[in-house]
Amino acid sequence: ETVMTQSPATLSVFPGERATLFCRASQTVRSNLAWYQQKPGQAPRLLIYDASTRATGIPARFSGSGSGTEFTLTISSLQSEDFAVYHCQQYNNWPPKTFGQGTKVEIK
Amino acid sequence: EVQLVESGGGLVKAGGSLRLSCVASGFTFSSSSMNWVRQAPGKGLEWVSSISGSSRYIYYADSVKGRFTISRDNAKNSLSLQMNSLGAEDTAVYYCAKEIGTGSYIDYWGQGTLVTVSS
Numbered sequence: 001e002t003v004m005t006q007s008p009a010t011l012s013v014f015p016g017e018r019a020t021l022f023c024r025a026s027q028t029v030r031s032n033l034a035w036y037q038q039k040p041g042q043a044p045r046l047l048i049y050d051a052s053t054r055a056t057g058i059p060a061r062f063s064g065s066g067s068g069t070e071f072t073l074t075i076s077s078l079q080s081e082d083f084a085v086y087h088c089q090q091y092n093n094w095p096p097k098t099f100g101q102g103t104k105v106e107i108k
Numbered sequence: 109e110v111q112l113v114e115s116g117g118g119l120v121k122a123g124g125s126l127r128l129s130c131v132a133s134g135f136t137f138s139s140s141s142m143n144w145v146r147q148a149p150g151k152g153l154e155w156v157s158s159i160s161g162s163s164r165y166i167y168y169a170d171s172v173k174g175r176f177t178i179s180r181d182n183a184k185n186s187l188s189l190q191m192n193s194l195g196a197e198d199t200a201v202y203y204c205a206k207e208i209g210t211g212s213y214i215d216y217w218g219q220g221t222l223v224t225v226s227s
Binding site for chain 1: 152153155203211212218
């Protein structure tokens, strides 16, 4: 099983600042990685797929990068609606399709 | 507009059974692989099971294999998860989720249904 590790667990950021989230895979997943955003009480929402492609309707301030085992999600200038939990998921080595434990982005 | 609406969650005693359902609309259901993903209270997401459009390919997480059964009825645009021998560790919100292609990422999620297993 491919273990996905996200860091940090919690990220405290001022509105307008840049946020950088990390996701590491225990073995290569090539570029088969997605990022999801989840707000309290809501279902996850697809942000990024194939490591760097924004999903439909996702603002340009969200960007993804990386391949192999190291991935990054960057939010260039945090807006109030961006404070949420972010999950990464690999879909290269499955089953199972494994998720990271999530990174909570909170207001500093 | 893609919609996925789950139902069937509730409170069940340990060792009991429950059947979750998901009704889909807004896309060609029979061509889409579907998933169940769960989230225990305060925890991360855990993939549970996947089924291909034709039901030919079915996969389970080791944690549910032999206890859960995924199925679909393409005529009714519905997805199901039969859950048997439930334990406290199965307490979670269960999401129905549509996959893009096969063996790929999830592009749409339902709102989830809560399953609580009491000991």
